């Protein structure tokens with residue numbers, strides 16, 4: 376015999392699936408969306424004394440922003456005000472608040488959580504997430520700001536592997552000086568990360584050795600001595616600061632930049648050989664250029680038998696193009 380073991384719940388409430396709420400009514404509205412009327416399931420406790428309320432004082436309707444469910448949904452909460460019947464409590468009435476819609480909130484907690492997740496986990500732009508959820512850009516930014524956590528003091532974090540990388544956080548800006556000239560401003564910043572945990576340790580203005588050096592100068596000697604490896608992109612900007620403050624640390628370069636540099640070098644060699652051998656720029660039918668993409672892709676991908684076969688085939692073809700190109704390819708591929 377079949378016997379339900381869970382609490383009975385109507386189909387609309389199950390599909391809407393907002394914890395602590397049930398669907399009272401649903402209707403189509405003229406603009407193609409749907410209006411869903413909901414109410415909370417449980418009577419709330421008084422925020423002052425905690426006694427669970429039993430008498431409703433009044434009702435009013437409040438619109439809520441919520442996640443889209445099969446399209447746009449207009450959510451209306453039949454919100455109740457309750458009496459507190461505890462004689463010793465000074466509060467006469469109070470409005471209900473839930474975990475999904477805290478006091479003074481106009482959006483559900485699950486919507487804010489979805490916005491943060493869409494930006495951080497999926498890496499989508501805040502403006503794109505705002506459009507997809509039908510909310511403003513400001514709301515996405517507010518949800519992100521509320522979700523940020525306060526980092527602990529950097530000096531209490533034991534870092535053995537430090538990552539340093541630069542980012543341009545907005546497009547180039549131009550400002551007019553007092554003399555009336557236009558001055559170009561490159562909005563760069565440098566982020567320092569604990570590679571062991573992925574935790575951001577600091578963000579400094581600019582991308583030169585001075586900015587990183589000033590940040591490292593604020594650390595104690597014991598903190599600096601613990602750093603064993605520093606990962607940077609292969610630019611000379613940070614090297615001066617690293618030589619000064621972290622002379623004992625080994626410098627590591629990430630694979631992406633290393634492969635890119637190697638591929639750039641092969642291209643340079645290929646261009647030089649074309650001018651030397653043919654007295655002109657390389658053409659797409661020249662052997663060294665015909666298999667260019669095959670060579671570049673071989674350096675970055677491929678773990679299969681096809682890759683090994685293609686690698687040998689590419690070696691044979693590039694051997695015909697000159698020893699310099701072959702040397703460049705060997706360097707690039709290893």
Ligand SMILES: [Zn+2]
Nearest residue numbers: 421424459464
């Ligand atoms: Zn009370």
